[in-house]
Amino acid sequence: MKLLHLTSGLLLGALAACASTPPLASSANVTVVAADALPAPTRADQTVAQRPYLIGPFDKLAINVFGIPDLSGEVQADASGRVSVPLIGSVDAAGQTPAELAATIARGLRGRYVRDPQVTVNLKDTVSQVITVDGEVHEPGLYPVVGHMSLMRAIATAKGVSEYAKLDDVVIFRTVENRHLVALYSLKAIRRGNYEDPEVFAGDVVVVGDSPGRRLFKDIISGSALLTAPIILLQRL
Structure with missing residues (x-):
């Protein structure tokens, strides 16, 4: 076994050399271009479709039935992902998107309670x-x-x-x-x-x-x- 004496400067230099930054490299889905050739994103790039949000347990939702304040308000899903809606009772919201839940509530209200319900559901806070x-x-x-x-x-x-x-x-x-x-x-x-x-x-x-x-x-x-x-x-x- 032998002793190597390194000053702090030499040690820093050696460590810096070992930690050199790897070069940019193209891959199957990534293309490296020159700095002055990087194009601006198109309108389609900036409006890429978002993954639909799926409601889960304890999520907070804002339900609005147009023109009927008594049927509108904020609700929180319970541990099983169900929400309580006036007139139609408990609704299974888990696994549905807000738009799908709005359609479910509208079907429950249509006919017996509201002639043509216009329902929107918005996510207020996500826990799941x-x-x-x-x-x-x-x-x-x-x-x-x-x-x-x-x-x-x-x-x-x-x-x-x-x-x-x-x-x-x-x-x-x-x-x-x-x-x-x-x-x-x-x-x-x-x-x-x-x-x-x-x-x-x-x-x-x-x-x-x-x-x-x-x-x-x-x-x-x-x-x-x-x-x-x-x-x-x-x-x-």
């Missing part, structure tokens, strides 16, 4: 359609998913990764047809365009990994001895 973002992000927690959300947007919603994040160790947990699935992603590669930013769905759990090396380096450079003495590293022959 959320993702969990955990690990090395600034604000771990539960975040609502309305429309399309990608992995990068989910992490940005949690205020971004922390200084100790391991960007090539981002895991998504998902349940599909009672099967528990897990997939590993590299946020660094996604940022460089190596592959497409994957979509996340309500119920997903996103965990950003921890980098022990970053923590160790932080501890080393925060020590006062680094400023006055060389660093001694042990290297096996």
